[in-house]
Amino acid sequence: MAERGAGAIRNGPRRLNTPTVAEAIASELRARILDGDLTDGAELPTEAVLLEQFPASRPSLREAFRILETEGLLSVRRGKRGGTVISHPTADTAAYHVGLLVHSRGTTLEDLATARHLLEPLCAELAARRRDHVSVGRELGALSAAEAEQLDDGVAFTTRASEFHERLVMAAGNETLQILAGILESIWNTQELSWAQSAVDEGKYPAVKLRRDAVRAHQRISQAIEAGDPDEAVRVTRAHLKATSRYVAAHGGRVRILDDYGGRRHRTS
Structure with a gap:
């Protein structure tokens, strides 16, 4: 009997997966989209042109x-001005799909908040270490000033506060962290805005004094970054x-992908 070597095939020939023609075309077009050869928002070449290629x-x-289309890289526009439009990935499109995953796993809002508590302070640290930390801090300070003008409107105030946190994440200066933390922030902000609307409707939105405390905290974060x-x-x-996150975590229980959130996945800016 021949001795079997370490690299011998034990269970017969290995079956290789050969992509279908459609998958091969999708792979080529995907690469063109992601590499920027096909511009975001532009129409895909016509079928006649692509069939020549x-x-x-x-x-x-x-x-x-x-x-x-299922990957969110193309969207079909119906009607007289129909066409296939190219959509580059965004943090919102990624957040939508990650949101589906955490929703399906029954992830609690408290669990989501804990992850946010780990990543966002790291973004603030990196922002304060940037060479242009002074201008970054001043920009964040301007956003906190805009919040102060919305103290009497709970939903508008929450929207402005969410914008501050989104900008804080983007201020990290590390692209990979910005993407990962931005996905988390996008999912959280959607849950928070849903909570804000319910809290306002039920008369349970935090008092104006607590809103002022949140503005002051944002101002202190901005000042710390500006000071390096x-x-x-x-x-x-x-x-x-x-x-602040305890209000949302206590209200909703688990992460849910909401009807008004789905539309955000098509945003390109």
């Missing part, structure tokens, strides 16, 4: 379109998140 049948080409003090930026951000 890809020796395939119309059904295969249309199946490739469907694959990319990462330790203070982390400390104030962490304390602020702990003080």
Whole structure:
């Protein structure tokens, strides 16, 4: 009997997965979209043009379109001005799909808040370490001033506060962290805005004094970043998140992807 070597195939020949024609076309178009060769918001070339580039049948080409549409990279526009529009990925599109995952797993809002408490203070720290920390801090300070003008409107105030936190995440200066924390922030903000609307309708939105406390916390975060003090930026951000996220976590129980959230996945800016 021949001795079997370490690299011998034990269970017969390995079956290789060969992509279908549609998958191969989708792969090529996907690469063009992600590499920027196909511009965001532009129309995909017509079927006639693409059939000259890809020796395939119309059904295969249309199946490739469907694959990319499910990935959010293409959207079909119906009617007289119909066409297939290119959509580059955004934090919102990614957040939508991650949101589906956490919703399906029954993730609690408290669990989501804990993850946010870990990532957002890190963003504040990196923002304070940037060379342009002064201008970054001043920009965040201007956003906190805009919040102060909405103290009497709970939903508008929550919207402005969400904008502050989104900008704080983007101020990290590390693109990978911005994407990951931005996805988390987008999911959280959707839950928070839903809570705000319910709290206002039920007369349970936090008192104006607490809203002023939130504005002051945002101002202190901005000042710490402007001063280039990462330790203070982390400390104030962490304390602020702990003080404010409990309202949302206590209200909703679990993360849910809401009807009004779905539309955000098509945003391109």
